[in-house]
Amino acid sequence: SKTLRIAVIPGDGIGTEVMPYGLACVKAAAKIYDISLEFEEFDFASCAYYQKHGKMLPDDWKETLSKFDALYFGAVGLPEVVPDHVSLWGSLLQFRREFDQYINLRPCRLMPGVRCPLANRKPGDIDFWIVRENTEGEYSSIGGTMFPGTERETVIQETVMTRIGVDRVLKYAFDLAQSRPKKHLTSATKSNGISITMPYWDSRVEAMSPSYSDVKVDKFHIDILTAHFVQRPQHFDVVVGSNLFGDILSDLGPACTGTIGIAPSGNINPTGKFPSLFEPVHGSAPDIMGKGIANPVGMIWAGQMMLEHFGYKEAAAHMLKSVENVLARGEDSVVTADMGGHGNTKSFGDAVEQEI
Amino acid sequence: SKTLRIAVIPGDGIGTEVMPYGLACVKAAAKIYDISLEFEEFDFASCAYYQKHGKMLPDDWKETLSKFDALYFGAVGLPEVVPDHVSLWGSLLQFRREFDQYINLRPCRLMPGVRCPLANRKPGDIDFWIVRENTEGEYSSIGGTMFPGTERETVIQETVMTRIGVDRVLKYAFDLAQSRPKKHLTSATKSNGISITMPYWDSRVEAMSPSYSDVKVDKFHIDILTAHFVQRPQHFDVVVGSNLFGDILSDLGPACTGTIGIAPSGNINPTGKFPSLFEPVHGSAPDIMGKGIANPVGMIWAGQMMLEHFGYKEAAAHMLKSVENVLARGEDSVVTADMGGHGNTKSFGDAVEQEI
Numbered sequence: 001s002k003t004l005r006i007a008v009i010p011g012d013g014i015g016t017e018v019m020p021y022g023l024a025c026v027k028a029a030a031k032i033y034d035i036s037l038e039f040e041e042f043d044f045a046s047c048a049y050y051q052k053h054g055k056m057l058p059d060d061w062k063e064t065l066s067k068f069d070a071l072y073f074g075a076v077g078l079p080e081v082v083p084d085h086v087s088l089w090g091s092l093l094q095f096r097r098e099f100d101q102y103i104n105l106r107p108c109r110l111m112p113g114v115r116c117p118l119a120n121r122k123p124g125d126i127d128f129w130i131v132r133e134n135t136e137g138e139y140s141s142i143g144g145t146m147f148p149g150t151e152r153e154t155v156i157q158e159t160v161m162t163r164i165g166v167d168r169v170l171k172y173a174f175d176l177a178q179s180r181p182k183k184h185l186t187s188a189t190k191s192n193g194i195s196i197t198m199p200y201w202d203s204r205v206e207a208m209s210p211s212y213s214d215v216k217v218d219k220f221h222i223d224i225l226t227a228h229f230v231q232r233p234q235h236f237d238v239v240v241g242s243n244l245f246g247d248i249l250s251d252l253g254p255a256c257t258g259t260i261g262i263a264p265s266g267n268i269n270p271t272g273k274f275p276s277l278f279e280p281v282h283g284s285a286p287d288i289m290g291k292g293i294a295n296p297v298g299m300i301w302a303g304q305m306m307l308e309h310f311g312y313k314e315a316a317a318h319m320l321k322s323v324e325n326v327l328a329r330g331e332d333s334v335v336t337a338d339m340g341g342h343g344n345t346k347s348f349g350d351a352v353e354q355e356i
Numbered sequence: 357s358k359t360l361r362i363a364v365i366p367g368d369g370i371g372t373e374v375m376p377y378g379l380a381c382v383k384a385a386a387k388i389y390d391i392s393l394e395f396e397e398f399d400f401a402s403c404a405y406y407q408k409h410g411k412m413l414p415d416d417w418k419e420t421l422s423k424f425d426a427l428y429f430g431a432v433g434l435p436e437v438v439p440d441h442v443s444l445w446g447s448l449l450q451f452r453r454e455f456d457q458y459i460n461l462r463p464c465r466l467m468p469g470v471r472c473p474l475a476n477r478k479p480g481d482i483d484f485w486i487v488r489e490n491t492e493g494e495y496s497s498i499g500g501t502m503f504p505g506t507e508r509e510t511v512i513q514e515t516v517m518t519r520i521g522v523d524r525v526l527k528y529a530f531d532l533a534q535s536r537p538k539k540h541l542t543s544a545t546k547s548n549g550i551s552i553t554m555p556y557w558d559s560r561v562e563a564m565s566p567s568y569s570d571v572k573v574d575k576f577h578i579d580i581l582t583a584h585f586v587q588r589p590q591h592f593d594v595v596v597g598s599n600l601f602g603d604i605l606s607d608l609g610p611a612c613t614g615t616i617g618i619a620p621s622g623n624i625n626p627t628g629k630f631p632s633l634f635e636p637v638h639g640s641a642p643d644i645m646g647k648g649i650a651n652p653v654g655m656i657w658a659g660q661m662m663l664e665h666f667g668y669k670e671a672a673a674h675m676l677k678s679v680e681n682v683l684a685r686g687e688d689s690v691v692t693a694d695m696g697g698h699g700n701t702k703s704f705g706d707a708v709e710q711e712i
């Protein structure tokens with residue numbers, strides 16, 4: 001079987017701290033299942049790179065990274081050094097857009113051994129996917145300021161939805177829902193308040209529904225939807241949302257299952273024309289960086305999603321099971337503080353690697 | 357003391373069902389404290405009115421309602437009859453904008469006797485205010501569709517923030533934070549992704565901070581902020597957000613404190629130039645309308661906020677205490693189903709009225 005080439009981009013903050021453990025676990029699983037992987041590490045897409053070069057990425061980044069089969073990404077952003085919108089729009093958001101990674105796929109699953117902030121929930125109760133549009137919508141680069149510095153100052157930013165952009169993410173979400181036992185799709189909207197783009201989103205959901213007659217579809221306005229995540233997370237199977245709504249729900253969902261420290265994220269280009277990107281949800285977390293206490297599970301689980309994406313189902317299942325086993329044991333000296341333990345990145349990461 | 361005139365607008369769905377109990381409780385409190393109130397009821401701002409007249413409001417609504425000291429509002433929207441964006445933009449959102457009710461103020465408080473969906477939280481642990489911008493931002497009416505019906509279809513909606521609009525809601529939030537013991541203001545942002553309007557919002561927070569040197573300010577991106585609401589709600593004191601972010605947080609917050617059925621909302625014009633509007637957060641809830649089971653507490657508490665707004669502090673405190681007493685007793689035959697009881701709107705509403 002062919003060798004898959006993976007670009008490793010640790011980035012900033014705890015991204016650089018969890019990456020070694022993610023890599024170790026992916027390599028361990030690849031070894032068992034005889035998967036041939038090749039890794040190359042890059043220092044760009046980090047604020048350190050920005051400080052040296054005055055930009056987040058080299059000019060030929062697209063050419064360089066296009067040659068890889070996937071990007072394994074840590075986290076980016078150090079607001080004390082570079083404003084967030086500069087570092088993010090100069091790196092991660094570029095990758096998503098330029099590599100047309102139009103699906104952001106994130107699992108919400110209450111794992112064994114994880115303390116749930118919701119009352120009376122046990123593993124199995126919460127198990128759904130969030131499918132987020134990842135290239136357009138509220139994350140636009142169109143807009144500007146008029147009358148700057150005066151009392152009349154007016155700032156405008158445009159939300160842009162296209163039929164192509166909306167339909168392809170809905171199709172992915174419908175397909176995913178159809179492949180699951182519950183066959184249930186929930187659409188996040190706000191068509192009562194956001195009166196132009198959101199009714200359009202709803203109309204595309206309605207237009208596609210008849211082609212998936214076996215999929216049960218419902219929709220909720222984003223405000224009450226966040227309430228339902230807390231009050232009845234068992235209701236959900238696949239949830240699809242715009243760029244912003246998907247972003248919100250995919251932090252809230254993992255928070256409801258214990259900690260966003262364990263949540264992974266696939267930024268997927270389903271056509272395969274460009275590489276997909278796999279990263280933890282948690283971000284660079286400047287508040288805890290340098291302490292070696294970051295939870296490595298999000299990074300490891302992101303590696304698991306990468307193997308799954310490559311089609312290595314068995315290896316992926318093995319990795320996920322190993323993560324679950326370590327979580328289930330919940331050894332105090334292994335598990336990180338965000339999950340109530342006294343372990344650190346190393347103890348937790350090593351334990352998963354060994355379990356694999 | 358002068359007579360205060362209140363326009364009563366029950367609206368749609370459960371709005372019409374909870375309104376009588378809200379009124380009964382406000383009247384009971386007014387009687388004790390010798391407050392002179394006059395009520396006039398209107399049938400517009402409802403889908404029934406729309407069916408008769410082809411519009412949500414009569415042409416002279418602004419003139420008519422301007423004469424009142426406050427609007428006591430139930431809920432609007434029956435999507436089976438009138439699309440939500442038509443009914444809402446034709447009524448409630450008109451009121452907010454035309455009466456320049458630029459503050460939407462919503463308490464999040466874990467009340468005694470209320471079952472909390474979060475593990476290990478008790479009354480007192482959660483007690484904060486959400487201050488939402490209520491007239492501009494993401495709720496704009498600018499935008500449209502190009503190439504409709506084709507593959508090139510593109511839909512745009514503009515978010516509009518003005519210095520006047522942002523500064524006045526921030527000022528209100530800073531003032532409120534300053535008046536509270538913890539003096540802590542949290543700003544909701546998303547400046548890493550929404551790269552034009554949100555960095556502007558942040559810059560206005562930073563510009564105002566020095567004038568409130570005794571107020572501790574922090575900010576979180578909206579995604580992780582929703583996670584914090586679930587994982588550490590005790591952190592918050594006053595939270596300020598844009599129209600959309602405030603909307604989301606003020607459903608999520610009350611959900612974290614048990615049920616959005618008890619949450620009230622003040623749509624306030626602090627200048628007094630136009631009347632303010634008081635309503636429950638829950639909306640028209642078509643799924644349970646007609647059954648008489650809606651929780652009347654949101655409506656009653658909204659009436660309490662109205663008395664507070666008029667400056668009747670004692671009467672307002674009395675009303676709130678009475679609500680708390682009934683909740684704390686938590687009698688199964690009194691309390692509504694959303695709170696785990698077997699009572700209905702009448703049993704619950706009557707109990708609070710009697711307690712007052």
Ligand SMILES: CC(C)[C@H](C(=O)O)[C@@H](O)C(=O)O
Nearest residue numbers: 192193223444449603637639
């Ligand atoms: C009904 C809807 C337009 C409204 C809003 O989004 O403002 C409601 O959710 C609210 O919070 O008052």
Ligand SMILES: CC(C)[C@H](C(=O)O)[C@@H](O)C(=O)O
Nearest residue numbers: 088093247281283548549579
């Ligand atoms: C860092 C930020 C721009 C990013 C986003 O909003 O997409 C992050 O929150 C995420 O969810 O991947």
